[in-house]
Amino acid sequence: MAAGGGKRTGVDKQRLILDAAIRVFARQGFHSCRVSDVADEAGVAYGLVYHYFSSKEEILNTLFTERWQLMLDAIVEIDKRDELSARDKLAEVAGFIIDSYRHEPDLMKVIIVEVTRAANTFGRHHLPKIREAYNLIAGIVEQARVDGSFKSDISAEFAAMCFYGAIEQLLTAWIFDILPRSDDDFERAKGLVVEAICGGLESDTVSASLAG
Amino acid sequence: MAAGGGKRTGVDKQRLILDAAIRVFARQGFHSCRVSDVADEAGVAYGLVYHYFSSKEEILNTLFTERWQLMLDAIVEIDKRDELSARDKLAEVAGFIIDSYRHEPDLMKVIIVEVTRAANTFGRHHLPKIREAYNLIAGIVEQARVDGSFKSDISAEFAAMCFYGAIEQLLTAWIFDILPRSDDDFERAKGLVVEAICGGLESDTVSASLAG
DNA sequence: CTTTGGATTGACTCGTCAGTCAACCGAGGG
DNA sequence: CCCTCGGTTGACTGACGAGTCAATCCAAAG
Numbered sequence: 001m002a003a004g005g006g007k008r009t010g011v012d013k014q015r016l017i018l019d020a021a022i023r024v025f026a027r028q029g030f031h032s033c034r035v036s037d038v039a040d041e042a043g044v045a046y047g048l049v050y051h052y053f054s055s056k057e058e059i060l061n062t063l064f065t066e067r068w069q070l071m072l073d074a075i076v077e078i079d080k081r082d083e084l085s086a087r088d089k090l091a092e093v094a095g096f097i098i099d100s101y102r103h104e105p106d107l108m109k110v111i112i113v114e115v116t117r118a119a120n121t122f123g124r125h126h127l128p129k130i131r132e133a134y135n136l137i138a139g140i141v142e143q144a145r146v147d148g149s150f151k152s153d154i155s156a157e158f159a160a161m162c163f164y165g166a167i168e169q170l171l172t173a174w175i176f177d178i179l180p181r182s183d184d185d186f187e188r189a190k191g192l193v194v195e196a197i198c199g200g201l202e203s204d205t206v207s208a209s210l211a212g
Numbered sequence: 213m214a215a216g217g218g219k220r221t222g223v224d225k226q227r228l229i230l231d232a233a234i235r236v237f238a239r240q241g242f243h244s245c246r247v248s249d250v251a252d253e254a255g256v257a258y259g260l261v262y263h264y265f266s267s268k269e270e271i272l273n274t275l276f277t278e279r280w281q282l283m284l285d286a287i288v289e290i291d292k293r294d295e296l297s298a299r300d301k302l303a304e305v306a307g308f309i310i311d312s313y314r315h316e317p318d319l320m321k322v323i324i325v326e327v328t329r330a331a332n333t334f335g336r337h338h339l340p341k342i343r344e345a346y347n348l349i350a351g352i353v354e355q356a357r358v359d360g361s362f363k364s365d366i367s368a369e370f371a372a373m374c375f376y377g378a379i380e381q382l383l384t385a386w387i388f389d390i391l392p393r394s395d396d397d398f399e400r401a402k403g404l405v406v407e408a409i410c411g412g413l414e415s416d417t418v419s420a421s422l423a424g
Numbered sequence: 425c426t427t428t429g430g431a432t433t434g435a436c437t438c439g440t441c442a443g444t445c446a447a448c449c450g451a452g453g454g
Numbered sequence: 455c456c457c458t459c460g461g462t463t464g465a466c467t468g469a470c471g472a473g474t475c476a477a478t479c480c481a482a483a484g
Contacts, residue, residue, distance in 0.1 A: 013461085029333045031243060034441065045463040050443065087414065109332075117329040119388050120321075121241045131390060141413065151415045154404055157391060158382075162408045165381020166374035173373050176331050178343060192366055196374045200412025201353065202299065203363045225431085246471060257433040262473065425484105432479070440470090448463070454456090 014052045017042045021059045026106035030060055030114045030122070060122065064115045067107060068129055071096065075136045086144030091194045093137065094167055101171050102186050109175050112168060134160050150198075163197050226264045229254045233271045238318035242272055242326045242334070272334065276327045279319060280341055283308065287348045298356030303406045305349065306379055313383050314398050321387050324380060346372050362410075375409050 020042035024033050035056050039046045053059050078084070078092040101108040115123045116130060123130065138160035144150035150159070170189060173179040232254035236245050247268050251258045265271050290296070290304040313320040327335045328342060335342065350372035356362035362371070382401060385391040 032333060035443085036441085047444085047464065048462055051461070054443095056442070113330075113332040118325075119384065120325040121244060124388075127388060127390075134390065144413075148415060150413050151407070151411075154408055154413060158401070158404060159408060159413050161381045161385050161391065162378035162405065163413075165377040165379070165384075166409075167377070168381065169373045169377020170370075172331065172377075176336075176339060178339075178346065179369060179373065189370070192370060193374060195363070196366055196371060196409065196412075197378075198413045199363075200408075200414075201356075201362050201366060201371050201375075201410045202412075203360060247473085248471080259434065259474085260432055263431070266473095268472070427484075428482090430480095433477085435475095435477105437472105437474075439472095442467105442469090444467075445465095446463105447465105449461085451459100451461105453458085 013044065013048070017044065017049055017052055018059065018063060022063060022104075022106045022110060025060065025063075025110045025114060030056075030110070057122070060110070060114060061125075063107065064111055064126060065129070067100075067111055068126075068133070071100065072129075072132055072136065075133065079136065079140055086140055086147075086149055087194060087198045089140045090137075090163060090198065091190065093140070094193050095190045097167055097171070098186055098190050101174065102183070105175075108171065112171055113175065116168065117172070134164060137164055166193055166197055225256065225260070229256065229261055229264055230271065230275060234275060234316075234318045234322055237272065237275075237322045237326060242268075242322070269334070272322070272326060273337075275319065276323055276338060277341070279312075279323055280338075280345070283312070284341075284344055284348065287345065291348065291352055298352055298359075298361055299406060299410045301352045302349070302375060302410065303402065305352075306405050307402045309379055309383070310398055310402050313386065314395070317387075320383065324383055325387065328380065329384070346376060349376055378405055378409055 017038065021038045024038050024041050027033075028037065035049055036046050038059070039049050042049075049059075053062070074096045075093055078089050078096070081089070081092075084092065115126055117123070119127060119130070134157070138156040141150060141159045141163075142156035145152050145156060170179065170193060174181045179185070229250065233250045236250050236253050239245075240249065247261055248258050250271070251261050254261075261271075265274070286308045287305055290301050290308070293301070293304075296304065327338055329335070331339060331342070346369070350368040353362060353371045353375075354368035357364050357366075357368060382391070382405060386393045391397070
């Protein structure tokens with residue numbers, strides 16, 4: 001049998017524990033769950049968790065770092081595509097994040113609830129990484145300000161916060177069943193969040209009449 | 213001497229503990245601090261905390277409920293003022309929240325970090341109250357959709373999330389020193405957040421040309 | 425002066441877990 | 455056949471901190 005035939009060992013077991021942790025953290029919350037809950041969910045002995053991770057926190061660290069880096073890389077790639085307008089780039093970013101939630105809701109819930117939105121306690125350690133995302137988004141906005149397609153009186157950092165905050169609030173709303181979450185809702189949200197933030201909530205007739 | 217001359221007793225002591233809790237929770241975080249930290253900060257004995265509150269959580273409950281209701285009341289009042297456009301109403305709401313942070317940064321930090329952004333653990337209990345705020349904002353947007361000043365293809369609930377999310381992200385950025393926070397920054401933010409969400413990030417020339 | 429009861433004190437209890445560790449297992453090599 | 459060694463086990467320890475409670479204080483009433 002090739003690798004992974006029957007026996008799981010080494011890296012496989014570590015992955016097993018990480019995946020179990022995702023489910024347990026998502027279900028019970030990081031602080032409210034016991035390490036033994038993770039071990040039980042993974043079907044391994046308590047002590048084995050400490051064979052692969054030095055502490056409970058390191059499990060969460062690993063989950064966050066792995067996933068967040070994926071997102072940072074994705075944003076960098078999107079930003080490179082010169083054929084896209086700033087609005088289209090932001091749409092791609094929003095799409096990536098929303099798809100991340102759609103495909104791995106538990107993992108994204110953990111990252112948002114336990115890290116991103118917990119900057120006070122746990123997330124403080126990850127603030128630099130989190131800020132990288134803000135800065136990448138700000139970079140996209142800044143370019144649009146320079147070429148005149150975005151308003152120059154709203155700073156890029158400020159705009160990036162509004163954009164990111166809106167998306168995170170959407171995910172939070174889905175996580176806590178405040179907004180409906182069918183496949184259709186996710187698809188529409190991708191376009192709407194960009195329309196809301198870039199185009200604004202006001203109808204074009206109003207914008208146009210104000211401009212004219 | 214009028215009431216409160218020298219001796220603090222009853223309600224006064226309770227207030228003393230609440231104010232101490234605000235500082236301690238803001239500094240160390242709700243989970244990372246001990247009840248004895250709050251007692252020390254207030255300058256009272258450990259046991260007295262349990263004379264006025266049945267648990268550590270009840271302190272946080274009290275802080276949140278008190279303050280959040282103030283905000284809900286404020287939004288209701290703003291919504292009543294028919295002379296205001298939807299955009300102006302949203303500007304008033306943003307202004308109220310930003311001023312709340314400016315005047316009581318520690319309390320707002322606690323409410324946002326420990327309750328609003330902690331909907332998984334502690335905040336779950338307060339979700340109904342939190343949703344009231346979303347609904348009030350959505351109500352303002354809905355009216356604007358009906359009278360045609362806001363786009364009808366973005367649902368009011370969705371728009372409310374974007375608006376609230378943007379504001380909360382701003383406060384979060386201030387809390388964690390990601391954005392500068394001078395009096396001037398706060399004042400400008402009030403207008404800019406509304407311009408960003410209602411008017412959009414794109415420059416009017418773009419909107420106008422698309423519309424025309 | 426004595427009584428009464430709420431305010432105040434802080435040492436103590438008691439449950440909970442994160443993290444440790446000595447023993448155990450089993451595959452592969454000699 | 456036995457030895458070795460990384461992977462695996464789970465009972466145990468030690469720290470920590472929320473909440474309890476019996477004792478004390480003190481102001482006002484009688």
